[in-house]
Amino acid sequence: MGEPIFGVLGPLQVRARGGTGPLPLGGPKPRAVLATLLLQPGAFVSLDVLTEVLWPGGAPRSAVANVRTYVRALRRALTAAGVATDGLRTLPAGYALDVEPGDHDMLLFEHLLDGARAARDRGDDATALRGYDAALALWRGGVLQDLPSSVVWDPVLTRIEELRSLAVDECLEVRLRLGDYPPLVADLRKRLAEDPLREDLWQMLVRALYGAGRVTEARAAYAEAERVLAVELGVAPGAPLRATGEEINGHVARRRTAPAAPVCQLPMDVPDFTGRDTEIAALEELLSGAGRRPVVAVVSGPPGSGKSTLVVHVAHRVRHMFPDGQLFVDLGGLSGRPREAADVLAEMLRGLGVIDNAMPSEPGERAALLRSRLAQRRVLIVLDDAATGAQVRPLLPGTGGSAVLVSSRRRMPALPAQHCPLGVMRHDEARALLGRIVGEDRLSVAGADADRVLTGCGSLPLAVRIAGARLANRPGWTVGALADFLHDERGRLDQLQTGELEVRASAELSYRHLPEHAATAFRAFGRLPDQAVPGWLVTVAMGRPREPDRVLETLLDEHLVEVVGTDPLGLQRYRMHDLLRIYARELAEADAPDVWRERGLGTVDALIALARCANAAMPTRFLGVLGEALPLPGPAAGLARAVRARPIEWFESERRVLVAAVESALRLGDHARAADLAVELAGFFDMRGYYGDWLRTHRLVLDAVPAPPDARSAALLRNLGQLHLYQDRYADALAAFERSREVFAALGHRSGEAVAGLGTGTVHRVTGALDAALTSFTEALHASRAAGDRHCEAVAHNAIASVWLERGDPDAAAPWLAHALALSRDVGDRHREAQVRRRIAVLHELRGEPQVARAELERALEIFDELTDTHCAAYVQQSIGELCLRQGDAGQASALLVGALAVQQQLGDRRAEARVACLLGELHHATGRKQTARRYFHRSLSAWRRLDVRDQAELVDAKLRSLR
Known part of the structure; x- marks a missing residue:
């Protein structure tokens, strides 16, 4: 067998297959990456683990990129040396290195050791000895002795080093049975010099000396063993060593009384233990x-x-x-x-x-x-x-x-x-435990209600056991009844107690031992949503804490919160178990009412300030009315630079927290703060297509805002109108835009009036009322000029051009588009520039210049991709697909239109979905794939009928009939 390619049993080394010496692997960090992968061959190694190995004192912001660079360097080094890198797999958020056992000295060592032990167990000591010798010969020193140690490696290193030590001892025993006495004596004395208190080694030494005929030395060795054990431990030799001593000293074994049974103080095991x-x-x-x-x-x-x-x-x-x-x-x-x-x-x-x-x-x-x-x-x-x-x-x-x-x-x-x-149980384990307590028959009849009970228990073993005990003691209860009791958070802890078992009491034991500031942080989680939250938000909810990081570390050490990951800004996210959070809320509500309200609204204020900071740095300009920048409170101030650098990632990380904060502000009775936050979220919801969150936040706030309406109400109405427009609810959209425009006009808010007017005009254009659309767009243009809003003015120019393009008059549209493009560039709005280029593409196609039109669409798509606006990118992709279809490029048209269709379906744009599905039906019909064409036509027809657009539905229906 040749020498392994990969070696960790000593200094890290890699050899080319059939090569003569170790290969160069680069600096210490690429070597540390390879070492970590080799210690877990074939297993997934996350980027987080590699980061901990490379930067144990704290990773730089570029850590992930650096790790990927080191992996690429390793691939190059291995490839250049002729070592295959197929086994170095890149996985989501990590890597794995597949290695054959014969190519890895650690795997080969374990393989040879298993073979030696198997031979030993079947009595073939000669074969066993060869196996032990071959296995131990692979060791060149300590594991990875040329690399700095890492706590990440410790479990594997400890295991393999202990395995080596056991192999050495087992090999010594085999050699003793084979009578390899003279060299064995020297090896045993060397081992005893390292660990003089091991009776098994003394026993083998005495037997080896005795077997070699060195009786006097054997007796001296036994006497030395007695002396060492007495001096160091104050004990006599154990029975096995003592029996060997008696044998070599010629003593006759004396009768001994039976030894007392060993002590066993273990409490009774739980009879229905399940899972884990x-x-x-x-x-x-x-x-x-x-x-x-x-x-x-x-x-x-x-x-x-x-x-x-x-x-x-x-x-x-x-x-x-x-x-x-x-x-x-x-x-x-x-x-x-x-x-x-x-x-x-x-x-x-x-x-x-x-x-x-x-x-x-x-x-x-x-x-x-x-x-x-x-x-x-x-x-x-x-x-x-x-x-x-x-x-x-x-x-x-x-x-x-x-x-x-x-x-x-x-x-x-x-x-x-x-x-x-130890965390909560897996769902299947928790269900099995509940079944053991209440009976599988009763649980199977309950169906989904059993899962509702487990959800209420948060799969916490104590809570599951209490729930099961309550059901077992109440045969008349249904599982659904208990699930209903547990559904209400405010009464949940009251339901989770029976006899001496009580979840609240268990939580209270931990809480009462917390130092003051940690207890404050624990209660702060009761004011926060049931989501993973960043540490800075916890400190805001606490008021003005000292040493906030240390406080959170205390809660982590006490297992009262857990870190559930790191967000794209590099911030750790903390989460508290539902039942602990409910207890924390009970404690927080016991605070003075003014403290509860002040700290609750403090978190909302911090989120509003950061949302405005993020919106100011967004790569797209939302066509709405946003608030002015606010000073950031202390814990949030340190985030400003990171939020401005990655605003979309910040919104994405905090989306659920932000939505919950809108609801929290309403519960605290502050409609203005709720409206401010909801308005700041609309642009992000628009970009990422989070229409459910958009509708929920705006409807909740509008339903709660008292009359008379103000600028906040008008902004919410305009945003809601935009959402209705996207989802083809044209009557609702028109009503919302018009009401918003009226409120803005009454307030003298010309910019808001212009933005709402643009929405009104868009509804008219989409529904074919082009004269009304042109009127609304022109009025919006005048209002935007009066307000000095050049961004809105650019939108108005583009909108007026769209009407002329709908009428098929590219010459009339051209000057409006030129102004719109110039204004977009002047104000640095690349998103608006891309929208204008979409219209310019239509102009060129109307003029019979499809190649120029394609180039404009490609430039628009490139901008939307850079801005990560999947919504607008889908529309451009659709336009390019239609252009390809009209030019006879069916293959590329199909790929583009299928991609656009998937995004439009996800976003709920049924009109675009109906149009693209029809285009795909026509494409497949033209290329002879009638079954596929029929499927797309049916999809289009269904969408048009849901929209109640009868003329389009009739056209698609006719296409379907033509396939029969």
């Missing part, structure tokens, strides 16, 4: 590694997530791995007085057989005695409800094969432990 398969498997694998050194696992999670239940369940499952006993201690972390280490140590030592007269008085001495007692034993220790890492640290073993399972609501990063964060 992933966590159980991870913990069992981790605990199975206890042997050469102790293993510590910390299970932490939010209130009610089932931490204690899980650790007890796992402890019962792995009892057989720890024959020397199992200890259980409740540390009382969330009680009024967490237990002192000295008292806990005394309890644990008594469990291990230490009598009170032999108990040291000092905590340090007790901890040392505990470590001594555990050094030669395999004991499982379960520490439930730990308060802090400092409380746990004195209770940990130092050497030997014991393991510790810790449960805590707090993260304990300082402990030398593997951390297992």
Whole structure:
């Protein structure tokens, strides 16, 4: 077998297949990327993980781009050296590296080790020895010893290093059975120099010396083992070593009384334990590694997530791995007085057989005695409800094969432990748990109501168990009745209590231990929407906090909130579980009413200010009336530069929060703030086609705004008219535009009047009333000039030109388009420039210049693509498709029109959808694909009928009949 291509068992190296030496891989960061991928061969490695490896102290803003650059550099280096890079796969938000076992020294090591163990187990020691030697020969030093360490790598490095150590020990045992005594003695003495307290190594050394005929040295080695164990640990040799000593010393085995049964203090396992398969498997694998050194696992999670239940369940499952006993201690972390280490140590030592007269008085001495007692034993220790890492640290073993399972609501990063964060259950697991409690038959009859109950419980194990217990104790209840009770947030926590189990009490235990500022932050989440929110918004909702980042870190450590990702601006997003948020809302509502209102409106003000900041930097100019810029409050001020640099991304990140804030302002009785925020959102909703959010926010505010109408109402009406127009509700659109124009005119708001008038004219143009359209556009032009609104003036010129183009008079339209293009460029409105170029394309086509028309459309599409305006880009794509169709280019026309149709369907533009579907029907009819043509004609006919446009419906119906 040739040397592996990829090597991590020592310095990182890559060899060309059949090559003579390692290949150059570039600087330390590309090497670190490759190392991370090789430590998880074939597995998905996210960009977040790679970022943590490369910049553990905090990543730069360009981190993602840099990672991609390093991956490209690796591809080039590997390709140049003749190493195939097909296995280096780029995935959404990450990468994976597929490697054959024979090409990767770590995989090859494990493969050879498995073969050696299989040979050993079937009694073929000679084959096993060859396998062990081949596996261990792959090691060139420590894993990735030439690269800076990373906490991300620690679990894999720990596992593979421990596997190597086990392989060495197993190889020594095989060599002992094969009688390879002289060299074995030297190797055993070397191992004992590294770890002199291992009785198994002393036993092998004594047997090897004895087997080699060196009886005196064997007896001396046994005596030395007795001395070392007595001095270092204060214990005599264990039974296996002692039996070997008696054998070589010629002693006759004495009768011994049966040893006392090992201690087992584990509480009873939950009989209906369900789910958590992933966590159980991870913990069992981790605990199975206890042997050469102790293993510590910390299970932490939010209130009610089932931490204690899980650790007890796992402890019962792995009892057989720890024959020397199992200890259980409740540390009382969330009680009024967490237990002192000295008292806990005394309890644990008594469990291990230490009598009170032999108990040291000092905590340090007790901890040392505990470590001594555990050094030669395999004991499982379960520490439930730990308060802090400092409380746990004195209770940990130092050497030997014991393991510790810790449960805590707090993260304990300082402990030398593997951390297992526990969240809510998966939906299927939560449903299975509910079924175990109430009965599968009853649950299956409930159907969707069972899912409604689980939604109300947020899949939190404690809540699911309480809900199940309530149903089990009330056979007359239906599952739907409980689901209805849980639907109302304000009464949900009252429903989730039974006997001694109560979600509110569980949450209260965590809350009451929070420091003051963390408690304020916890209540602040009760004022915020049920969405992932950025940290700055939490600090606004708190009022004026000190050290806001540290406060949020406290909530994270307590598992009261979680980080659910990072938004495009690089801000972490925080979310609180629904049931905790409801409890936080109860606490926040208990604050003084003026505090509740002030902090609630403070968040709305911050969002309005940032929305205006974003709108001022948007790549498109929304044809509406927006508010003036506002000073940004403290926590939001630091975001101004990032928001101005990426306004669309900011709106996208905060969309759900912004919509919820409109509703929040209305609940707080501030209609003006609700209207201001809704108006600022319309432009973004327009660009991205979020018509549902657009309609909801504007209707809610308009229904709530008291009479008489003001400029805010008029702006909302104009925006609503635009939405009606997009969705072909022409009567509603005309009414909204006209009412808006009247209100603006009565207020003397000429710019608003012009914008509303342009909407009125557009409705007339679309519905064929061209004279009325020309009148409305001309009046809007005069109003925009009077207001000095050059942007609106450009729109009016373009609109007037559209009427002349509808009449088929390109010469009359030309000067209006020239003015519109010049004005758009003067005011720097590229979006409007693209709209004008669409009209210029129509002009050129009317003049019989299709190539010039195509060029104008391509320039318009390029601008819309740059501005990420999918809505307008779809219309241009449709226009290019129609132009291609008229020029006989059926293939390109089909591709363009299908793409446009998909966007128009998503946006709900039924008129455009009907027209494009008809065009596609004609295209497929002309190319002989009648079945496809029939499908598109049916789609078009259905759309025209829904729009009640009878003449168009009749034309399409005639086309359908012609296919029969």
